[in-house]
Amino acid sequence: MQSKVGKCPKCGKAVVDRGSFYGCAGFVKGCDFSIGKSSLSHLGHPTITPKEMRALLKGSVQLSFKISSGIERLFWVELVQKASKFLPQVDFTAGIAAESLGSCPVCGADIVEYPLSYGCSKWEEGCEFAIFKDSIKKFGGKMLTKKDAKELLKNGQIEVKIRGFDKKMKKVNLLLDSEFGCRMDFKNR
Ligand SMILES: [Zn+2]
Ligand SMILES: [Zn+2]
Structure with a gap:
């Protein structure tokens, strides 16, 4: 059975778990909303679980990313609309650690x-x-x-x-x- 994970941000219908991705139940009526479960794997988060997808559809979610061997950190991810597509976008602006490693040789910031x-x-x-x-x-x-x-x-x-x-x-x-x-x-x- 396909389980519902939330509401489609494009058309308001149900978003369901389709195995390798989450897709809109309204696709027969032309809604192309879909997010691949492995769409963040290249950044170090292998699979977006149904629970994580549920939170993502509500706005944003903190997910853990593997940043180097044995080290994982949490980053906020939100759904961002680009043209007609919705994509999960990771907020790396805070850096991986708040720790300053030194001063920037260009501007002096951390x-x-x-x-x-x-x-x-x-x-x-x-x-x-x-x-x-x-x-x-x-x-x-x-x-x-x-x-x-x-x-x-x-x-x-x-x-x-x-x-x-x-x-x-x-x-x-x-x-x-x-x-x-x-x-x-x-x-x-
Ligand atoms: Zn839809
Ligand atoms: Zn700088």
Whole structure:
């Protein structure tokens, strides 16, 4: 039996659980409202449960997101209308932790952790400074940790290991860069 999880924001009919997604019972009359259960999986929330969907249809819900191995945090999610489609939108503006990791080299505001980066808390006001966690991954390096970000912001550089052309791991300096977040120092090794 298909269970009802709430009221369709487009047409007011029932939204029902259809296995892999939640869809409007009024689809035969042309309502295309549907939300995939795995629509937030790429952000770290694998499945939207019926209980969570019920709350989402009422406005907003706090869901847990896996932000790195073993670490989960709660974020508010709400249904947002974009053109004729409704999509669940996650509010990452508060950052992952309220903890400041240092000062932004561009504007001086706090740097906080976001799902993919350590970035400026004033990004809504236009500051785009961010150190991406995977900055050195394409060079065979590890994901940058919170500790790395703190040290980088404090000292302007850290030592990291990347894979060289000879496939061996080698140490290089990673420098703080106000435009790119960070960059490798190939001159000085
Ligand atoms: Zn509908
Ligand atoms: Zn800033």
